[in-house]
Amino acid sequence: MNSAPDIDRISQPAAHVRALLEDVTDPEIPVLTIGDLGIVRDVTLDEAGAVTVTITPTYSGCPAMTVIEVAIRDRLMRAGFEAISVKTVLAPAWTTDWLSDAGRTKLEAYGIAPPVGSAGGRGALFSDDPVVRCPKCGAGETEKISEFGSTACKAHYRCRACDEPFDYFKCL
Amino acid sequence: MAESETIAAPTPAHEAQMQASLIDYLLYLGDSNLILSHRLSEWCGHGPVLEEDIALTNIALDLIGQARLLLACAGEMEGQGRTEDTLAYKRDVTEFRNLLLVEEPNGDFAVTITRQFLFSAWGYELFSWLTHSKDAGLAAIAAKSLKEVTYHRRHAGEWMIRLGDGTAESKTRVQAALDDLWIFTDEMFQGLPSDAALIDAGIIPDPDSLRPGWDAMVDRVLVEAMLSKPAPDFRRDGGRLGRHSEALGFILADMQFLPRAYPDASW
Numbered sequence: 372m373n374s375a376p377d378i379d380r381i382s383q384p385a386a387h388v389r390a391l392l393e394d395v396t397d398p399e400i401p402v403l404t405i406g407d408l409g410i411v412r413d414v415t416l417d418e419a420g421a422v423t424v425t426i427t428p429t430y431s432g433c434p435a436m437t438v439i440e441v442a443i444r445d446r447l448m449r450a451g452f453e454a455i456s457v458k459t460v461l462a463p464a465w466t467t468d469w470l471s472d473a474g475r476t477k478l479e480a481y482g483i484a485p486p487v488g489s490a491g492g493r494g495a496l497f498s499d500d501p502v503v504r505c506p507k508c509g510a511g512e513t514e515k516i517s518e519f520g521s522t523a524c525k526a527h528y529r530c531r532a533c534d535e536p537f538d539y540f541k542c543l
Numbered sequence: 544m545a546e547s548e549t550i551a552a553p554t555p556a557h558e559a560q561m562q563a564s565l566i567d568y569l570l571y572l573g574d575s576n577l578i579l580s581h582r583l584s585e586w587c588g589h590g591p592v593l594e595e596d597i598a599l600t601n602i603a604l605d606l607i608g609q610a611r612l613l614l615a616c617a618g619e620m621e622g623q624g625r626t627e628d629t630l631a632y633k634r635d636v637t638e639f640r641n642l643l644l645v646e647e648p649n650g651d652f653a654v655t656i657t658r659q660f661l662f663s664a665w666g667y668e669l670f671s672w673l674t675h676s677k678d679a680g681l682a683a684i685a686a687k688s689l690k691e692v693t694y695h696r697r698h699a700g701e702w703m704i705r706l707g708d709g710t711a712e713s714k715t716r717v718q719a720a721l722d723d724l725w726i727f728t729d730e731m732f733q734g735l736p737s738d739a740a741l742i743d744a745g746i747i748p749d750p751d752s753l754r755p756g757w758d759a760m761v762d763r764v765l766v767e768a769m770l771s772k773p774a775p776d777f778r779r780d781g782g783r784l785g786r787h788s789e790a791l792g793f794i795l796a797d798m799q800f801l802p803r804a805y806p807d808a809s810w
Contacts, residue, residue, distance in 0.1 A: 431687050432608025461612070462683035464690065494667070494693045496700045496764070517594035518698045519601040523691075527594065543690050 385414045388422055391450050398438045399522055402477040405439060409469025412460055421454030422447060427465045429543070430523050466490045467543045479506045484513075484528065484539040503539050505530035515539075561744065564737040565678065566617045567640065568747055570630070571783050572669075573613030574641035577631055578791070579662060580606035581798050582649055591652050598698060602659065605691040612684045632802040636792050637785035644727035646782075646791045653706055653716035657724055660699035664760045665731045666692040668753040677745040700764045707768025718770050725773035730780040731757075 380387040392411055397403045405411055405426070413425040424443055428436045440457045447455045467486040470478075475485035487501040502511045510532030520527035525538040553561075583603035590596025614627040644662060649655045670692055673685030706717040734742075734750045741747045765772050781787075802808070 428608075428687075430605060430608060431612060431691060432604040432606070434604070460683075461687060462679070464683070464686040466690075490690070494697060496697055496704070498697075517598055518694060519594075519598040521597075523601040523604050527597075541694070 384416045388414045388416070388424070388447065391446055392424070392443065395439065395442045395446050398435050400478070400481065400483065402481045403474050405443070407471045407474030407477065409471065410439070410465060419454065420452070421456065422452050423456040423458060425458045425460055427460050429465050432523065465543070467540065478540060482506050482537060483525065484537060486540050486542040488542060490542040503528055505533060505535065506537055507535045508533040561740050562620060564741055565746060566620050567737065568741060569613050569617035569620070569681070571640040573610045573617060573630070574639045575645050576606045576610035576613065578639070578641045578794060579645035580610060581794055582645060583655070585649055586655065595652065599655065602695050602698070605695065609684070609688045609691070612687070616680050616684065628802070632799045636787050636795060639785065639787060639791060640783050642727070642730055643779050643782045643788060644724065644730065646788055646794060647724065647727065648790060650720065651716055653713065654720040654724070656699050656702045656706070657717060657720035659695065660703050660764070661724060661728055661761070663692050663696035663699055664757050665753065667696050667760070668756040669748070672748040672753065676747065681746065696760075700760070703764050703770070704768045707765075707770040714769070717768070721770060722773045726775050726778050729778040730782060733780060735783055
């Protein structure tokens with residue numbers, strides 16, 4: 372477990388907290404940290420050492436957000452913080468554009484195709500969706516089976532080269 | 544107003560009225576999402592194919608997320624301690640403000656997907672406008688909802704085309720669904736007198752202004768789906784005034800049973 376050895380809690384308190392939060396992962400996709408997801412919007416501490424972590428939800432109905440909030444509190448409590456506040460902000464709206472490069476690589480290694488291209492403009496029907504490469508064999512001959520996969524944030528795809536099904540993390 | 548008159552600053556009574564109107568509007572949007580979400584959840588385990596079972600329930604999840612945000616916003620603005628849960632589970636039929644369209648029974652898949660298409664096409668126009676609302680809270684909710692509703696509209700629209708331009712049976716069923724549900728569509732473009740002040744303040748759109756965009760999308764899909772656009776001389780409305788069909792009573796009995804039977808329960 373990362374115990375943030377290189378970031379001094381006294382001189383760089385916010386950075387220290389952010390490093391601790393690297394242990395908090397998405398409960399559905401445990402290879403991704405909340406930092407990879409880009410949902411940690413701010414970390415502040417007051418003079419008394421009370422910490423406030425501000426997060427933003429991915430999808431409106433994402434049930435993982437409650438679990439993530441609990442996990443943040445738990446991680447900070449175990450690091451010795453007593454006064455912990457987790458706030459949620461809606462604006463600016465979360466977008467898959469905030470997924471880190473490291474996060475995209477981890478997704479692919481885990482077997483989930485990362486979002487292709489930047490978010491926005493998915494309104495056209497039967498539109499030319501960008502090519503999604505199979506995370507297992509790398510082929511581009513893939514097809515969408517359903518817009519909604521195992522979770523609201525993912526679509527269900529199939530690779531016509533290796534015949535494997537896989538999830539695709541949709542652009543939002 | 545004569546040019547020599549100065550515009551008076553809003554009185555406290557006026558502000559209070561505006562706030563009451565906005566709360567009512569938030570309940571309208573929140574309730575519409577909540578009730579439709581509940582209807583979609585009724586498909587869980589009964590979808591025609593597994594992928595649609597999952598799709599409809601995921602859309603329900605998005606909608607209930609949006610409903611939570613809207614109802615929580617209304618409760619906070621009201622400042623009387625009502626939360627998203629109190630509003631969802633402790634109000635009775637005449638206090639609900641949802642569109643009549645969303646309380647209609649699911650019917651077959653064609654009815655459900657037609658209802659979804661008509662609703663999501665409206666949601667797309669509505670949330671596109673609301674991202675520019677002068678109320679920052681509502682604009683923030685709209686920005687998130689728009690992203691999700693864009694996928695709902697695409698999913699439902701593609702299905703309209705598959706069904707309309709499908710087999711003789713699918714075409715019959717989706718045309719019948721369209722013919723039955725069309726009488727509920729005008730309500731999406733109606734407002735209440737209390738909306739006027741909110742429209743003037745740039746907080747909500749003139750509901751009728753959403754119609755051209757909706758018409759354009761619906762027309763395009765109906766043409767490609769080879770379906771005819773209904774033209775009934777009858778329409779149903781009244782949801783925002785708490786005048787609902789008997790269906791809503793059954794929905795609430797199902798949805799509200801648990802918290803009403805065990806009021807002190809907590810997770």
